[in-house]
Amino acid sequence: MSELDDRFTAAADASKTLPARPDNDTLLAMYALYKQATVGDVEGKRPGFTDPVGKAKYDAWAKIKGMGADDAKAAYAELVEGLAG
Secondary structure (H helix, E strand, O other): OOHHHHHHHHHHHHHHHOOOOOOHHHHHHHHHHHHHHHOOOOOOOOOOOOOHHHHHHHHHHHHOOOOOHHHHHHHHHHHHHHHHO
16 A cells, blocks of 8 residues: 555544534535545436435535546545644
């Protein structure tokens, strides 16, 4: 594993024990970066109005479409490390 992979894994673990729950926008950013890093670009159909949470997650992920996995890992780790303080 590379140093970036180690940092990303540590951040994913740290995200489960943050001192305070992040606001919804931050949670969506964390979700989108994590998915982009581990899955790649968003695919499939956007959820409809009956699934507002799914729609918000889809939209957040779609905003970073095209971002490389390493860039997403680095951004995710930086975000979580900032929250963990």
